[in-house]
Amino acid sequence: MRLRSTIFGCTLYLATIAACTGDDPKTGTGGDGGTVTTSTGGTGGIGIVGSGGSGATGGSRGAGAAGGGSGVTGGSGGAGTTGAGTTGAGTGTGGGGGSGTGCVVGRAVTDQPDDVQGYQVHVNYVLPSNGIDEGLDTNGAIATSVAAFSKWLSGQMGGRQIRLDTCGGQLDIRFFKINQTEMELKAKGIFLRDAIEEAMSTAGLIAPNKIEAVYYGGDSSESCGSGPWPPGLVGHVAGLYLKGTFANPSIPSCASNPLAPNKDTPGYLDFSILHEILHTVGIVPTCAPHHVPSGHVSDSPTDIMYAGNLPWNPSVLDVNKDDYFGANIPGCTDLANSAFLDPLPANAMKPPGW
Numbered sequence: 001m002r003l004r005s006t007i008f009g010c011t012l013y014l015a016t017i018a019a020c021t022g023d024d025p026k027t028g029t030g031g032d033g034g035t036v037t038t039s040t041g042g043t044g045g046i047g048i049v050g051s052g053g054s055g056a057t058g059g060s061r062g063a064g065a066a067g068g069g070s071g072v073t074g075g076s077g078g079a080g081t082t083g084a085g086t087t088g089a090g091t092g093t094g095g096g097g098g099s100g101t102g103c104v105v106g107r108a109v110t111d112q113p114d115d116v117q118g119y120q121v122h123v124n125y126v127l128p129s130n131g132i133d134e135g136l137d138t139n140g141a142i143a144t145s146v147a148a149f150s151k152w153l154s155g156q157m158g159g160r161q162i163r164l165d166t167c168g169g170q171l172d173i174r175f176f177k178i179n180q181t182e183m184e185l186k187a188k189g190i191f192l193r194d195a196i197e198e199a200m201s202t203a204g205l206i207a208p209n210k211i212e213a214v215y216y217g218g219d220s221s222e223s224c225g226s227g228p229w230p231p232g233l234v235g236h237v238a239g240l241y242l243k244g245t246f247a248n249p250s251i252p253s254c255a256s257n258p259l260a261p262n263k264d265t266p267g268y269l270d271f272s273i274l275h276e277i278l279h280t281v282g283i284v285p286t287c288a289p290h291h292v293p294s295g296h297v298s299d300s301p302t303d304i305m306y307a308g309n310l311p312w313n314p315s316v317l318d319v320n321k322d323d324y325f326g327a328n329i330p331g332c333t334d335l336a337n338s339a340f341l342d343p344l345p346a347n348a349m350k351p352p353g354w
């Protein structure tokens with residue numbers, strides 16, 4: 001079924017991951033023994049350690065002097081044996097890496113093992129096939145942006161948190177490249193978000209219990225972000241379009257806005273991706289007293305969900321708490337009851353249609 005996207009006005013025109021204990025893939029300089037995902041000792045090459053097991057399955061890859069790739073200490077135990085890669089033969093060294101978490105250091109191309117269960121926001125850095133890779137997933141830029149909006153949101157919610165997908169205590173960010181060019185995707189117009197969701201869905205990258213927050217490093221013709229808005233449009237991908245450019249020269253490019261420089265200073269882009277995440281949860285519902293189409297409020301331009309003619313200057317989550325956070329309107333979607341919150345509210349609600 002073709003999902004129809006909704007464009008949200010609101011002038012949305014607009015670190016490095018620390019080592020996980022015991023599972024530190026270190027890029028080798030030896031021969032390329034091939035890519036492995038789980039090593040049994042001695043296999044050369046650069047790989048990602050699987051969840052740290054014990055004994056034979058959790059062994060380490062060899063640190064081959066002559067080219068067996070570099071070692072990854074994975075799991076506990078698992079003495080390596082001599083392994084042969086495609087081009088290099090490595091000698092395995094023993095495991096003893098402690099309790100591996102299965103988290104990678106550097107770029108992850110999978111949804112890594114979750115620290116917590118339940119509904120959560122998983123973060124992605126997505127590029128078109130010919131997109132410029134700025135390494136935002138590995139240089140701390142996206143992690144800082146997420147830290148900034150989530151800290152701000154927590155402050156607005158009295159210490160409650162939106163549940164983020166983490167691995168080994170660090171934000172889990174997945175890298176994904178879409179097999180379509182930047183221009184092909186830009187040509188989708190208001191359906192860019194749908195195209196991203198479709199590509200990720202086809203690749204099996206959308207988990208039923210997750211909002212996939214996408215930092216897209218490509219162009220957009222319509223906005224700097226968009227999101228689904230259930231129940232009218234049910235979806236999992238909330239998109240931020242970092243390189244959006246517009247036909248109207250009076251509208252600044254999305255890239256004229258920087259990502260947050262630190263966790264205490266969320267800015268336009270950081271508020272924008274949060275705005276789209278809140279849409280994805282079902283905010284603002286039509287039953288809210290200040291609702292204006294589609295999924296916004298009209299009562300103040302300081303509201304993160306504001307849309308209207310005034311410049312958007314987000315600094316408040318639901319001004320007067322009467323529309324979508326703690327409004328307690330029977331039958332109305334309310335962020336305070338969302339299953340995405342930590343601690344989990346009593347009678348926690350999934351987004352409508354999930």
Ligand SMILES: [Ca+2]
Nearest residue numbers: 111112114172
């Ligand atoms: Ca994960």
Ligand SMILES: [Ca+2]
Nearest residue numbers: 318319322323
């Ligand atoms: Ca309000």
Ligand SMILES: [Zn+2]
Nearest residue numbers: 008009010275
């Ligand atoms: Zn919006």
